Amino acid sequence: MSFSKVLSVLVFCCLSPLLTAHEFDAGTLHIDHPWSRALPAVAKTGAVYLVIANHGEHADTLLGADTPVAGKVEMHEHVHQDGLMKMQQVADLPIAAGESLAFQPGGYHLMLFNLTKPLTAGEHFPLTLHFANAGDVEVVVNIQADAQPQQPQAEHSGHGDH
């Protein structure tokens, strides 16, 4: 195998998680695309978003999470209160059989407190989710400059004009 071939394989394997959605399976739980928004180095808090689908026949419950990049992780939801959008902590989140639970901007999120390193776009960090039944599940969080990238839209305008 030539050096350039080795190099192209390496480049492919190391770049592809950044360019595509990534997912994790733990028993009958399916965890889709954990990501976090890149933040300035001075930021002390951040948030992780992901989707957990329960393909099993029994409910499970997400009890919490932790990560080496934060001193503490709390599960939060956004609520409307007195005309304001506020965050509040939730103790645990059940996921019924056949249901999924989405953590996304403006809704549930995994709040990171006391960040121990800057969240730099293009980097990754591990996060361990604690489930009542499935136990501890480790996933990798992609740090993105912005929200989950959409598939690039091909330009179709002008088709059929010629």
Ligand SMILES: [Cu+2]
């Ligand atoms: Cu929060």
